Amino acid sequence: MxxxxxxxxxxxxQLAEESRRKQETFMNGIAExxxxxxxxxxxxxxxxxxxxxxKAFEWPLEERIDRFEANFKAAGGHVERLxxxxxxxxxxxxxxxxxxxxxxxxxxxxxxxxxGLEGALEPLGAAxxxxxxxxxxxxxxxxxxSDFGVVIADYAAAYTGSVTVLSxxxxxxxxxxxxxxxxxxxxxxxxxxxxxEILPDxxxxxxxxxxxxxxxxxxxxxxxxIENDLxxxxxxxxxxxxxxIG
Amino acid sequence: MSTAHTASTVKERADLALNxxxxxxxxxFTTERLRNGKKQASEEHGNWDDWRERGRQIRLHTIAHLxxxxxxxxxxxxxxxxxxxxxxxxAEAVKLSLEIAQRKQAKSVVKSKSMVTEELHLNHELESIGxxxxxxxxxxxxxxxxxxxxxxxIIPAIHKNRYQVADLLSKEAGETLAPDTSILAxxxxxxLREKFLEADIGMTGCNFAIAETGSMVLFExxxxxxxxxxxxxxxxxxxxxxxxxxxxxxxxxxATLLPRSATGQKLTVYMSGITGPRRQADADGPDEMHIIIxxxxxxxxxxxxxxQELLNCIRCGACLNACPVYRHxxxxxxxxxxxxxxxxxxxxxxxxxxxxxxxxxxxxxxxxACYEACPVKxxxxxxxxxxxxxxxxxxxxxxxxxxxxxxxxxVMGNAKRYAGIVKLxxxxxxxxxxxxxxxxxxxxxxxxxxxxxxxxxxxxSFRDQWGTLxxxxxxxxxxxxxxxxxxxxxxxxxxxxxxxNGHG
Numbered sequence: 001m002x003x004x005x006x007x008x009x010x011x012x013x014q015l016a017e018e019s020r021r022k023q024e025t026f027m028n029g030i031a032e033x034x035x036x037x038x039x040x041x042x043x044x045x046x047x048x049x050x051x052x053x054x055k056a057f058e059w060p061l062e063e064r065i066d067r068f069e070a071n072f073k074a075a076g077g078h079v080e081r082l083x084x085x086x087x088x089x090x091x092x093x094x095x096x097x098x099x100x101x102x103x104x105x106x107x108x109x110x111x112x113x114x115x116g117l118e119g120a121l122e123p124l125g126a127a128x129x130x131x132x133x134x135x136x137x138x139x140x141x142x143x144x145x146s147d148f149g150v151v152i153a154d155y156a157a158a159y160t161g162s163v164t165v166l167s168x169x170x171x172x173x174x175x176x177x178x179x180x181x182x183x184x185x186x187x188x189x190x191x192x193x194x195x196x197e198i199l200p201d202x203x204x205x206x207x208x209x210x211x212x213x214x215x216x217x218x219x220x221x222x223x224x225x226i227e228n229d230l231x232x233x234x235x236x237x238x239x240x241x242x243x244x245i246g
Numbered sequence: 247m248s249t250a251h252t253a254s255t256v257k258e259r260a261d262l263a264l265n266x267x268x269x270x271x272x273x274x275f276t277t278e279r280l281r282n283g284k285k286q287a288s289e290e291h292g293n294w295d296d297w298r299e300r301g302r303q304i305r306l307h308t309i310a311h312l313x314x315x316x317x318x319x320x321x322x323x324x325x326x327x328x329x330x331x332x333x334x335x336x337a338e339a340v341k342l343s344l345e346i347a348q349r350k351q352a353k354s355v356v357k358s359k360s361m362v363t364e365e366l367h368l369n370h371e372l373e374s375i376g377x378x379x380x381x382x383x384x385x386x387x388x389x390x391x392x393x394x395x396x397x398x399x400i401i402p403a404i405h406k407n408r409y410q411v412a413d414l415l416s417k418e419a420g421e422t423l424a425p426d427t428s429i430l431a432x433x434x435x436x437x438l439r440e441k442f443l444e445a446d447i448g449m450t451g452c453n454f455a456i457a458e459t460g461s462m463v464l465f466e467x468x469x470x471x472x473x474x475x476x477x478x479x480x481x482x483x484x485x486x487x488x489x490x491x492x493x494x495x496x497x498x499x500x501a502t503l504l505p506r507s508a509t510g511q512k513l514t515v516y517m518s519g520i521t522g523p524r525r526q527a528d529a530d531g532p533d534e535m536h537i538i539i540x541x542x543x544x545x546x547x548x549x550x551x552x553x554q555e556l557l558n559c560i561r562c563g564a565c566l567n568a569c570p571v572y573r574h575x576x577x578x579x580x581x582x583x584x585x586x587x588x589x590x591x592x593x594x595x596x597x598x599x600x601x602x603x604x605x606x607x608x609x610x611x612x613x614x615a616c617y618e619a620c621p622v623k624x625x626x627x628x629x630x631x632x633x634x635x636x637x638x639x640x641x642x643x644x645x646x647x648x649x650x651x652x653x654x655x656x657v658m659g660n661a662k663r664y665a666g667i668v669k670l671x672x673x674x675x676x677x678x679x680x681x682x683x684x685x686x687x688x689x690x691x692x693x694x695x696x697x698x699x700x701x702x703x704x705x706x707s708f709r710d711q712w713g714t715l716x717x718x719x720x721x722x723x724x725x726x727x728x729x730x731x732x733x734x735x736x737x738x739x740x741x742x743x744x745x746x747n748g749h750g
Contacts, residue, residue, distance in 0.1 A: 011349060012329060022332035023320055026487075026541070030313040033548035039314040047303035049495035050502070051296050071512060132529040139529040140477055144443060160501075160513040169527035173476045177469060195498045195513075202494040202519070207322050207459040212524050212531045213476070214461075216517040221469040223431065224509075225385030225401060227408045228276055231431040234384055235438065236469025236516070 050196050059193045064158040065244060068191060071161025075219030076232055077240045085115055085185075088243050092183055093120040095241075096148065104128045105143050105179060106150035108170035111187075117150065131172040140174050149179035149237065155198045156191045156242075160218060163242060164198055167213035176217060182237035184217070188246035256605045260575040269405045273397075273576045276404045277567040283510020284564055284619070291506060301503045301622045304496050305558035308457075312548070312557075315457040315490045320539065322460025326522030329536045336366045336542045343368060343449075343482060346536055347377050350480050352446035354378040356438075358464070358471035359386055360451025361561060362484040362540055364396065364583045365596075368449075379449075380441050382470040384434055391418060397577030397585065399563040400508050405576060438470070448474035448532065452485035453561070454500055455537075458493050461521040462537065465504060465514040475520055481532035487539050488557040494519070500560060503621035507562040543596030552632040553595050558622045559588055565626060568619035571609055580606055587616035591629045607633040665709075672703050 031038040049055070059067060069079040082088050096104065104121055106112050108130050118128045129142055143149065151171070155164035163184045167173045176182055192198060195216075202210060221236030232238050263269055288294040308315050320330045333339035343366075347355065355377055357363065369379040369390070381390040385403040389396060391414045396402030403411070412425035415433055423433055450471055454463040462483055464471045475481055491500060497519075505511040524531030547553045566572045566586030577585035582593035590606045607630050616626040657663050678686045683699035694700060 008349060015329060015331065016324075019320075019324075019329070019331050022334075023317065023330075026332050026334075026539075027313040027317050030316070030545060030548060033545055034310070034313070035549055039311050041314075043307075043311045043314060045307055045492055047300060047307055048493060050498050051293070051300050053293070053296070075511075075515065132527075135529075137529075141443070143530075144439065162513055162517075167528060167531065169525070169529070172528075172530050173472070174530045177472050177476060195501055196495070199494040199498050202461075203458065207325065207521070210459055210461065210519075210521040212520065212522055212528060214519040214521070215472065216513065217515065218511075218513045218517075219515050221467070222515055223384045223468050225383070225388065225403055226406075226411050226427045226430055227272075228279055228401070229408070229427040231384075231427050234431050234435055234468040234470070235382070235442075235473055 049200070050194075054194070055196060057194060058197075059158060061188065061191070064191050064193055065188070068156060068158040068161055068242070068244070071158070072219060072242050075161055076222060076230075077161070077219040077242055079242045079244065081244045083246075085111065085245060088183075088185055088245055089115050089117060089120050091241075091243060092117065092148070092150065093124065095181070095183075096121050096126045097124050099147065099181070101126045101147040101181075103142075103146045104148040104150065105131060105146040105172075105175055107131050107152065107172065107175055108133060109152050111152055111185070112150065131175055132169060139172060140178070143172060143174035143178040146179040148181050148183060149175045149177075150183045151176050151185070153184050153186045153190055156186045157193070157195050157198060157216075158191060159194050160216075162195070162216045162218040165215050165217065167211045167215075173213040173215065176215065177236050179237055180233075181239040181241070182217075183241045183243060185243050185245055188244060191244070256575075256579055256581060256609045259579040259581055260609070263576045263579045264574065266405075266576075268407055269576050270574065272404055272407070274573055276398065276401055277573050280400065280509060280563070281567040281619075284507055284567070285510075287506040287510040287512065291502070291512075297499065297502055298621055298623050300499050301560075302558065304491060304499055305560075305622050306555070308490050308492060309488060309548075309554065309557045312488065312490065315492060316487060316539070319455050319457040319460055319490055322458065323455075323462075323522070323537055324460070326460045327535070328460065328522055329534070331536065331538045332541075333538055334541045336540070339484065339538050339540045339542065340366050340368060340371045342536075342538050343484070344371060344375055346480070346482055347372060347447060348375065350446055350534075352377050352480075354380060354441065354445045355447040355449050355482075356380050356382050356441055356445040356474050356478065357386075357449040358451070358466065358474045359383045359402075360449065360484055361399065361583060362451055362486055362542075363449065365542060366484070366540075368484075380438070380445070382438050382442070382468075382474060383466075384431060384468060384470075387434060387438070388414060391415070395578070395583075398566060399561060399577075399584070399586075405578070438473075442473045442477045445478045447480045447482060448478035449482045449484070450474055452483050452489050452537075453504070454491050454497060455485055455489045456492070456494060456497065456519070457490050459521060461494075461519045463497060464518045464520070465501075465516070466518075467509075467511075467515045469516060472516055472518055475518065475532065476530050479533045481523070481535045483535070483537045485537060485539055487541050487544050504560050504562050507560075507564040507619070507621040543598065546598050547595055553591075553629060555624050556592060556595055556629065558624055559592070560622060561588075562621060564619040564621060565616035568615040570611060570613065570615065575609070580609070582606070587626045587630070588624075591626055591633065594633060595629075607637065668703065668707065672705075675702055 072079050104126050121128050151165055153163040154166045165176050220232050220238050220240045221234050223231050223234040324330050331342050372379040381387045388403040388411050398404040408425045412423050415430055416423045452462045453465045505514045523535040547556050565588050569587050572586040580589045582589055584592045610630050612627050614627045657667050678684050679702040685699055687695045
């Protein structure tokens with residue numbers, strides 16, 4: 001790394017070469033300390049994942065709903081069970097009116113496109129933005145100034161009271177993070193019992209199919225760092241609604 | 247650095263801590279809260295020992311094949327578009343981090359909690375090249391403003407009360423903030439929002455790295471780690487080389503053990519798996535992502551049968567909360583980046599410097615509560631004994647102690663010699679006994695008498711009385727005193743009536 005390089009790309013390339021060399025000495029050093037030759041093919045891993053008794057565990061749907069609700073509420077979140085997407089739209093509109101929301105940001109997902117939030121909220125004076133529908137926009141800043149963020153969960157797990165959101169071009173990580181109030185819509189068929197029904201999907205998908213961000217969210221942002229006193233909404237959303245649809 | 251760090255021995259630092267009443271109360275309260283939370287969460291979850299065993303097996307397997315899994319992780323992360331780097335020493339890791347910051351012409355770095363960066367004293371290094379480093383975890387931010395180091399791995403500002411926090415934050419705000427936690431946290435939210443949005447680099451630690459997909463996983467409650475990995479254009483992650491697990495399926499076990507053991511939560515509010523920088527079409531996430539894999543003494547444990555299991559640690563802090571010594575002296579008394587039982591073993595192990603840190607190994611009662619609490623069953627109490635033994639083997643023992651022990655052996659090994667010494671002692675103590683005890687704080691009595699009173703040798707010792715006692719036992723006490731007998735009989739009758747030993 002002694003030689004001075006000019007362009008950023010060149011410098012990164014030089015670092016990469018250095019890194020590959022270092023990687024070899026690193027791995028050889030590990031093998032040597034473990035007093036055996038380098039292992040270069042996948043070893044047998046008999047303890048992969050949760051214990052066997054756990055892998056068969058599953059609650060019936062009604063219990064999943066009840067447990068999810070109890071856990072999410074215990075973590076400081078709010079849960080509503082709604083009949084359909086129309087009811088979800090009304091719920092969000094009522095909250096927008098009650099809290100005088102000015103800016104709402106939502107993911108660019110087909111279910112949300114059909115929801116018609118724009119029509120319901122704009123008469124109330126709230127502007128609805130759709131994530132990443134204009135490449136010129138600073139979307140992080142738009143999410144940061146939003147009062148509401150609206151997302152659809154890719155998964156939910158009842159046992160821990162968690163929702164899972166995956167990022168993509170149309171699904172910003174900021175939408176579930178930067179607004180003050182977060183609404184997560186959970187289609188009931190995505191509600192599982194255990195994390196173990198969700199995580200292996202990412203193994204099965206494989207590296208190349210994974211999104212940049214996979215986020216499990218289990219309530220509002222919290223901290224107990226000052227005198228053990230629970231504070232809600234430290235950096236992420238302080239109010240989180242899980243809307244169970246169906 | 248806090249004042250606690252200027253003292254050179256664990257005893258001096260502990261004395262400072264013991265004199266701080268708020269600290270002792272706060273540490274006790276917090277550790278009890280976390281310990282009870284863990285107990286409740288693990289009992290509610292059930293089969294806790296099976297899960298611990300599974301966690302241990304996964305960690306043992308990964309470390310035993312670390313060259314394979316770490317190599318796989320590095321290759322996959324690189325394929326995801328991450329710039330992967332290897333640092334053997336803390337100096338190399340610092341050099342790499344600073345170089346990236348300089349190349350990016352960074353003015354500020356926002357950080358989420360990372361014990362590795364504490365090991366490297368990276369904030370200080372960044373400041374030295376004119377880059378502002380901002381801790382964004384609420385507790386870490388508070389102690390950074392105070393110019394101190396974390397005293398607990400999970401609750402870093404455990405030693406500060408809200409009045410002290412209000413003073414620190416008021417200075418930062420330029421106005422007086424009320425000592426109300428929601429007002430204080432509200433100020434930090436607003437202040438750090440600006441910092442997140444203007445920072446050039448986000449810096450994180452790494453709870454787990456998934457070898458098969460090259461993903462890194464972060465557990466947190468505040469959302470600051472998500473901020474740091476979502477908003478700035480460049481992300482730098484520092485990870486210990488042993489943070490690896492093979493797969494996402496294995497993450498379920500770690501996600502079951504870590505939050506329950508740390509805070510008693512079923513899962514932290516956020517668990518994020520990050521796989522590479524933002525995809526080309528994404529509108530957030532970093533453009534450029536670096537992962538620096540740090541050794542800094544970790545690999546010294548590999549192949550060492552007594553200490554290799556140290557690398558299984560998942561940094562939950564449960565051993566701190568379980569430890570009676572930690573509860574009394576707090577984190578700063580340990581003097582290193584890591585405190586409590588794990589710190590007492592990890593600090594000297596990472597430095598392979600038994601002499602300098604030997605006194606930390608002595609700050610333990612060897613009760614084994616740390617092992618009981620550990621979610622991956624690391625035998626920390628045994629490792630503390632290995633450390634003490636190595637200290638002696640390397641000639642770092644206490645000369646006076648070993649002479650004393652030899653003398654003790656010589657005296658105790660011979661009854662006549664023992665009787666002679668006791669007789670001498672009875673004569674000699676006449677000079678120093680006051681009110682039936684010895685309070686002299688000189689020579690070998692100094693350590694003991696600082697806190698206690700040594701009882702004087704009795705005029706008639708147990709040995710002196712043994713002849714008479716034996717006679718009495720053989721002949722005089724064959725019949726029970728009638729009063730005693732009737733009392734015992736009535737107790738037995740009572741017990742029979744109630745049944746169940748009073749527990750029923």
